[in-house]
Amino acid sequence: AQTVTQSQPEMSVQEAETVTLSCTYDxxxxxxxxxxxxxxxxxxxxxxxRQEAYKQQNATENRFSVNFQKAAKSFSLKISDxxxxxxxxxxxxxxxxxxxxxxxxxxxxxxxxx
Amino acid sequence: xxxxxxxxxxxxxxxxxxxxxxxxxxxxxxYFYWYRQILGQKVEFLVSFYNNEISEKSEIFDxxxxxxxxxxxxxxxxxxxxxxxxxxxxxxxxxxxxxRRNTxxxxxxxxxxxVV
Numbered sequence: 001a002q003t004v005t006q007s008q009p010e011m012s013v014q015e016a017e018t019v020t021l022s023c024t025y026d027x028x029x030x031x032x033x034x035x036x037x038x039x040x041x042x043x044x045x046x047x048x049x050r051q052e053a054y055k056q057q058n059a060t061e062n063r064f065s066v067n068f069q070k071a072a073k074s075f076s077l078k079i080s081d082x083x084x085x086x087x088x089x090x091x092x093x094x095x096x097x098x099x100x101x102x103x104x105x106x107x108x109x110x111x112x113x114x
Numbered sequence: 115x116x117x118x119x120x121x122x123x124x125x126x127x128x129x130x131x132x133x134x135x136x137x138x139x140x141x142x143x144x145y146f147y148w149y150r151q152i153l154g155q156k157v158e159f160l161v162s163f164y165n166n167e168i169s170e171k172s173e174i175f176d177x178x179x180x181x182x183x184x185x186x187x188x189x190x191x192x193x194x195x196x197x198x199x200x201x202x203x204x205x206x207x208x209x210x211x212x213x214r215r216n217t218x219x220x221x222x223x224x225x226x227x228x229v230v
Contacts, residue, residue, distance in 0.1 A: 035219060043151070043203050045221035091157060095209065095219060101170055102147065102207065102219055104157040 002027045004094050006105035013082045014113050020067075021077045021108045023092030029053075031097035034068070034075045039089040039107070048090070051075065053097075079110075087112045116140040120206050120222035127196055127229055135191040135225045137206030143218075145209040148181065148191045150174070150202040151224075157205070163189065196229045203227075 004025045013019035025034070036048040051059045051068050059066050063083075067076045079086055092105040119138040127133050139146050148160040161171040161181055168181065180192045189208075193200055206222040 033219075037221070042223075043226075044223045045157075045205055045207075047218070047220060050218070093219070101159045101162050102149075102209070103159070104149075106156050 002029070002094055002096070002103050004092055004103050004105040006090075006092055006108050008108045009106070010109045010111070012111045012113060013079070013086075015082055015084060017082055018078060018080045019082055019110065021079075021090050021092075021110065023075045023077070023105055025073050025075065025092070025094050025103075027073070027094065027096070029096045033095050033097070034066075035093045035095075035102075036064070036066070036075075036077045037091045037093060038086075039091060041088075045091070049077065082112050084112050084114060086110060116218075116220065118206055118208055118220050118222035120204075120225050122225060123223065124226045125228070127227070129198055129229055130195050133193050133196055133227065135193075135204050135206075135227070137189045137191070137222055138187055139189050139206065139208030140210070140218075140220060141187070143208035143210050145169075146183070146189045147205075147207040147209070149205045149207065149221075151205065152202045160191070160204075193227075196227075198229050201227055201229045 032053045034051045038046045038048050049061045049064050063080045065078045089107045091107050094103045121136045146163040151157045159172050161175045162169045178194045183189050203224045205224050209219045
């Protein structure tokens with residue numbers, strides 16, 4: 001069975017600094033997708049970034065980028081130039097190609113210090 | 115950007131009552147989901163729906179729960195007889211699921227269900 005693990009329940013970063021959130025997963029599939037979601041206090045789930053497993057190039061979205069290590073089954077999120085609005089719970093998620101359920105990690109609570 | 119829309123945003127119901135949570139997924143998406151999140155806890159999978167039928171469900175999704183896509187656009191979650199422990203945020207999600215295309219998975223803003 002596929003699993004997703006986020007080993008950092010809480011992280012903290014100084015405003016304007018860079019922080020990396022860790023995520024590992026386990027799957028026997030070769031074709032799948034990985035996502036990072038942001039959940040602010042409003043509790044909405046906001047898609048931050050996605051990565052296709054068949055692509056070697058790491059995805060980037062403005063200040064957000066990932067380090068995707070397929071062999072190691074690792075998918076970390078790097079937030080550069082952290083802003084106060086980045087403070088939220090961040091979830092890593094996996095889905096195999098052609099559907100199936102999205103599998104979530106436990107979440108990492110990120111706080112940003114001014 | 116395409117949106118998944120959920121209504122209502124907040125529902126308060128008495129224990130034992132039936133509730134229907136509504137979702138309008140993204141129109142060209144293929145897979146639809148319901149998840150729930152009890153405050154401060156992890157996101158729990160309830161059910162996935164593909165090709166007009168349930169493709170997978172969790173242990174939480176017992177006989178008290180049902181899903182429907184009655185008119186090809188709306189996607190509903192019904193809880194027949196609510197319990198106090200059903201109080202949670204319920205999220206609808208849709209997944210594009212196209213082979214070898216950019217798979218997107220978007221969530222609605224959630225329905226906060228409070229059972230009293």
